[in-house]
Amino acid sequence: AALDAKIKAKGRAYYGNIIDQNTINIGQVTNILNTEFGAITAENSWKWDAIEPSRNNFNWGNADAIANWATSRGKLIRGHTLVWHSQLPGWVQNIGDRNTLTQVIQNHINQVAGRYRGRVYAWDVVNEVFEENGSFRNSVFYRVLGEEFIDLAFRTARAADANAKLYINDYNLDGPGPKIDALLALVGRLRGRGTPIDGIGSQGHLIVGQVGNVEAQLKRMGDTGLDVAITELDIRIQRPVDSTKLAQQQRDYETVTKACLNVPQCVGITIWGVSDRHTWVDSTFPSFDSPLLWDDNYSRKSAYTGADTALN
Numbered sequence: 450a451a452l453d454a455k456i457k458a459k460g461r462a463y464y465g466n467i468i469d470q471n472t473i474n475i476g477q478v479t480n481i482l483n484t485e486f487g488a489i490t491a492e493n494s495w496k497w498d499a500i501e502p503s504r505n506n507f508n509w510g511n512a513d514a515i516a517n518w519a520t521s522r523g524k525l526i527r528g529h530t531l532v533w534h535s536q537l538p539g540w541v542q543n544i545g546d547r548n549t550l551t552q553v554i555q556n557h558i559n560q561v562a563g564r565y566r567g568r569v570y571a572w573d574v575v576n577e578v579f580e581e582n583g584s585f586r587n588s589v590f591y592r593v594l595g596e597e598f599i600d601l602a603f604r605t606a607r608a609a610d611a612n613a614k615l616y617i618n619d620y621n622l623d624g625p626g627p628k629i630d631a632l633l634a635l636v637g638r639l640r641g642r643g644t645p646i647d648g649i650g651s652q653g654h655l656i657v658g659q660v661g662n663v664e665a666q667l668k669r670m671g672d673t674g675l676d677v678a679i680t681e682l683d684i685r686i687q688r689p690v691d692s693t694k695l696a697q698q699q700r701d702y703e704t705v706t707k708a709c710l711n712v713p714q715c716v717g718i719t720i721w722g723v724s725d726r727h728t729w730v731d732s733t734f735p736s737f738d739s740p741l742l743w744d745d746n747y748s749r750k751s752a753y754t755g756a757d758t759a760l761n
């Protein structure tokens with residue numbers, strides 16, 4: 450495991466990547482995952498809509514397949530994600546009363562975190578709870594329960610799996626501003642209330658040439674004393690892709706990998722995809738392309754060299 454072995458040699462826990470139904474049977478992808486990466490996140494199959502599409506009706510097939518793939522190969526698992534407003538089935542979004550929603554959150558977390566107890570390195574317990582301006586996102590969870598839905602989620606997750614590291618995870622924490630300020634303030638309140646939280650995940654969906662000072666923000670997160678991780682790194686390129694932009698992408702991957710290494714609390718990095726052939730960027734940002742370390746034909750890009758250089 451090249452990237453993973455190198456980051457472990459530097460005292461960190463893992464260099465990771467994602468897998469799911471669309472890639473688990475592609476030999477080129479699984480070969481790369483086997484050799485290069487030490488931690489696995491399910492891209493979609495561990496999300497609420499996939500696992501509990503109707504109340505207390507759990508579909509474990511795809512989620513178990515990923516858990517078994519990872520454990521049988523000695524990979525750590527980052528569980529993603531327990532409480533998130535997106536990929537959330539309509540039956541949850543329509544709950545209007547506190548008691549029902551509380552029970553539904555507790556049952557979901559107990560079932561999911563309980564099923565994989567002892568096999569998950571870290572859980573993204575809550576994902577994307579903030580708006581860009583630092584206010585809470587207007588999700589069903591916040592509307593019905595207020596901020597305490599977050600305490601409820603963390604306490605329930607700790608009880609369901611005492612050994613998993615419990616993370617709050619969000620995007621656009623790569624630069625200064627009201628979002629990261631609000632997140633750090635929330636972390637302070639949670640700890641003041643004795644709510645169990647172990648880590649902060651910075652997703653890291655970035656744009657080539659606009660990476661900014663990721664390290665400074667990771668350092669602020671690490672200064673809380675919690676673990677920090679880059680949980681969904683990709684660095685997309687505005688079309689048309691050319692050699693200048695690919696060279697910048699190499700420097701950007703080196704910069705971000707070094708940022709983690711320069712922050713003692715940063716335990717690891719997860720890249721959000723193996724090959725440019727399979728990336729959420731294509732459908733979500735059609736004017737962008739090629740965000741990952743391997744190209745459409747599963748060949749290493751200069752971006753790989755960037756990450757690797759930082760680890761040497």
Ligand code: G3I
Nearest residue numbers: 471492493529535536576577620652654681721728729733
């Ligand atoms: O499963 C259905 C399939 O049945 C249907 O035929 C197909 C038609 O479009 O859609 C499939 O669902 C898609 C799903 O991925 C599984 O492939 C959804 O449309 C699509 O929206 C969904 O996108 C995922 C996205 O989260 C949704 O929020 C991406 O793959 C996934 O990479 C992305 O990951 C998120 C993280 O979880 C949180 N942070 C941001 C990150 C990027 O958006």
